Amino acid sequence: MHVLAGVLLDGAGRILIAQRPPGKHLAGMWEFPGGKVEPGEASLAALERELDEELGIAVDPLSFEGLIRVPWNYGERHMLLEAVVVRAWSGEPQALDAAAIDWRLPNDIDPAILAPADRPILAALWLPEHYPITSAEASVAEASTQVRAALARGERLVQWRLPAVPVETARAGAAALLPEIHRFGAQLLLNRDIEGARALGVGVHLSSLQLRELQERPLPLGALVAASCHDPEELALASALGCDFATLSPVEDTASHPDAAPLGWPRFAKWTENASLPVYALGGLGPADVAMARMHAAQGVAGIQGFLAV
Structure with a gap:
C-alpha cells in the first residue's frame, strides 16, 4: 500500500x-x-x-x-x-x-x-544536515574545544565519542558542556554510554553490537537514540528498536577504517531508501558532500574531518 x-x-x-x-x-x-x-x-x-x-x-x-x-x-x-x-x-x-x-x-x-x-517523518523534519563526531584521539579538553567551535559555526547535533578516555571522565566532560549545548538549542549524543545518557538527560549513539544485544529502546521517546549501521540488517534492527536515526558507513574510503570496503553512493541509496528512519552518510565525507548525500536519500552527512575543525 x-x-x-x-x-x-x-x-x-x-x-x-x-x-x-x-x-x-x-x-x-x-x-x-x-x-x-x-x-x-x-x-x-x-x-x-x-x-x-x-x-x-x-x-x-x-x-x-x-x-x-x-x-x-x-x-x-x-x-x-x-x-x-x-x-x-x-x-x-x-x-x-x-x-x-x-x-x-x-x-x-x-x-x-x-x-x-x-515518527521518522518528524525526525527528518528537524534533524540537521550535519552530524559531527568528536575525534577518537582527542582528550576531553580538545574535544570540548572542537564542540564549542562547531556550535559557534551553527552545528546543532554532535556525537561525543572519546574511546581513548575513561567512561567517567568522558561523561564528566559532556556534563561540563551541557550549559553551552542548551544555550545553542543543540543536541548531544554520548557514544555507547546509555547510563551516562540517562544520567545527563542527553541522547545516545549505539554501536552495531549494542543494536544486536538490546531488546528495547534504551531511552524514552524524546531523548535521541541513534545507531551505527553497516548493512540493511542493521538498519532494520535500528528501526525495530525505535532509533530516531542511523549512520550508514563507510560510503567512501576512510583513513579510520582502511580495511573496510566502501559502499559507494548507489548501494548507499538503495539501502537507505529501504530503511524506515533517517540515515546519515558516513565515511570519507565532509560538509561539501551534503548535496550528493541528499541526492542519494540521506538525511545529511556525518563525520569528523571538516566538521569539528577549530
Whole structure:
C-alpha cells in the first residue's frame, strides 16, 4: 500500500498534524494528513486529492519537496509512507476527516503522540544536515574545544565519542558542556554510554553490537537514540528498536577504517531508501558532500574531518 503524507509548512515554521478519528486504525493518535494512492493514480496527484478531501485546500504542486520514504509494517498491513513537504496552498485547512487538526512547531511535538510510522517523518523534519563526531584521539579538553567551535559555526547535533578516555571522565566532560549545548538549542549524543545518557538527560549513539544485544529502546521517546549501521540488517534492527536515526558507513574510503570496503553512493541509496528512519552518510565525507548525500536519500552527512575543525 502506497501512502502519501503532506507536511504542510507555514510561514512561522509550524507544521499541521491531524488526529485519527474514532473507529479507525490507531484512533486518537496524530499523523501527517494524506492517504492511499489509488490504482493508476500518480502519487503527487493522490496527495493533491487527499489534502482536498481531508483538509479542503488546493495545494500548489510546484511547492512540493520530497522529505523521506518510510517502509512500515503494522502487523499484516504493509505500506510505503512517502512524506512530501507542502509550502503553498489556497484555503484554510479544516478537519473534514480528522477528529482534530493542530499547527505546531516540530520541536514542540511529542513523538509519542504520533502514529509510529509518522515518527521518522518528524525526525527528518528537524534533524540537521550535519552530524559531527568528536575525534577518537582527542582528550576531553580538545574535544570540548572542537564542540564549542562547531556550535559557534551553527552545528546543532554532535556525537561525543572519546574511546581513548575513561567512561567517567568522558561523561564528566559532556556534563561540563551541557550549559553551552542548551544555550545553542543543540543536541548531544554520548557514544555507547546509555547510563551516562540517562544520567545527563542527553541522547545516545549505539554501536552495531549494542543494536544486536538490546531488546528495547534504551531511552524514552524524546531523548535521541541513534545507531551505527553497516548493512540493511542493521538498519532494520535500528528501526525495530525505535532509533530516531542511523549512520550508514563507510560510503567512501576512510583513513579510520582502511580495511573496510566502501559502499559507494548507489548501494548507499538503495539501502537507505529501504530503511524506515533517517540515515546519515558516513565515511570519507565532509560538509561539501551534503548535496550528493541528499541526492542519494540521506538525511545529511556525518563525520569528523571538516566538521569539528577549530
